[in-house]
Amino acid sequence: MKPAVRAGFVDVHAHFVTDSYVRQASAAGHERPDGMAPWPSWSAKEHLALMDRHEIATALLSISSPGVHFGDDAAARRLAREVNEYTAELARDHPGRFGSFVALPLPDVDGTLDEITYAFDHLDADGVALMTNTHGVYLGDQRLEPVFAELGRRHAVVFLHPTSPPSWEQTALGRPRAMVEYIFDTARTVADLLMEGVLARHSGLQVIVPHGGGALPVLADRITEFTKLFLPPHQSAATDVVEQLRRFSYDMAGTAFPRQIPALLGLVDPDRLLFGSDYCWTPPPVTDAHVAAIDAAEPPLPGSTWRSLTTANARRLFPRLARVTALG
Numbered sequence: 001m002k003p004a005v006r007a008g009f010v011d012v013h014a015h016f017v018t019d020s021y022v023r024q025a026s027a028a029g030h031e032r033p034d035g036m037a038p039w040p041s042w043s044a045k046e047h048l049a050l051m052d053r054h055e056i057a058t059a060l061l062s063i064s065s066p067g068v069h070f071g072d073d074a075a076a077r078r079l080a081r082e083v084n085e086y087t088a089e090l091a092r093d094h095p096g097r098f099g100s101f102v103a104l105p106l107p108d109v110d111g112t113l114d115e116i117t118y119a120f121d122h123l124d125a126d127g128v129a130l131m132t133n134t135h136g137v138y139l140g141d142q143r144l145e146p147v148f149a150e151l152g153r154r155h156a157v158v159f160l161h162p163t164s165p166p167s168w169e170q171t172a173l174g175r176p177r178a179m180v181e182y183i184f185d186t187a188r189t190v191a192d193l194l195m196e197g198v199l200a201r202h203s204g205l206q207v208i209v210p211h212g213g214g215a216l217p218v219l220a221d222r223i224t225e226f227t228k229l230f231l232p233p234h235q236s237a238a239t240d241v242v243e244q245l246r247r248f249s250y251d252m253a254g255t256a257f258p259r260q261i262p263a264l265l266g267l268v269d270p271d272r273l274l275f276g277s278d279y280c281w282t283p284p285p286v287t288d289a290h291v292a293a294i295d296a297a298e299p300p301l302p303g304s305t306w307r308s309l310t311t312a313n314a315r316r317l318f319p320r321l322a323r324v325t326a327l328g
Contacts, residue, residue, distance in 0.1 A: 012060050035172065195231065
């Protein structure tokens, strides 16, 4: 009898670095990004080995914090193009195994619009990766309206990734910013998008929120209350925070169980959840533990597993993956 076909994870939260990128980021002062350990090593070979070990069919690669803009617009444009062409080449060299959320040189709006056009029209990008803020410019900032208008027109997938807030020297208390600051900067930029009406104006956007939504599951009702208190009546009536949050997708990178995902399921339906490993910033032994916890967790729907559920959700979001996410 032929063995049953098992769904291969689609990893929507997977990172890479190149030697060139690390050199340029380090030269700009990011020798220990966000207070973490020194830069991780990464190679396609090592990444594929980890994917095979955990039956990950496809990884959608992105540049993590601190992104590609280190203060100079021209340099950021060059670096974004460099890393985006690299991931496109990886996808060509390993059909079906890699895709990409391209880097954008925000807050340089003109350079970002050029890169969006190039990435979608020439590199077959799966979506874009946006840092929660860039040099203190959060995603609801009116200066970024042309960017969201273009992404909405293209019905683009927008993968959010946290970074250090501009006040981290005072708020992080000397600890790695990824521990707490990432979680709250995610909530901060999503609240900004909601209260500025960005997502209501550009309903074509498909947003992935990282790390199980961070603090959003417990803040959703509080944000709703404040929109009623502080937005004009016509605007607050049109800003249904919970409904908009329920339309997002959420990845399971990080410590998904035993508490994060059950809290998220109080806000959104299971069809909004996606798998994420956070490799290579999450070391292999920790990635192994996270995947084991996901595979062991009780699924939210009868007859499903977290593996089959998140893979089916990814196939709907990325139709091209339907052909490559089954493992014989």
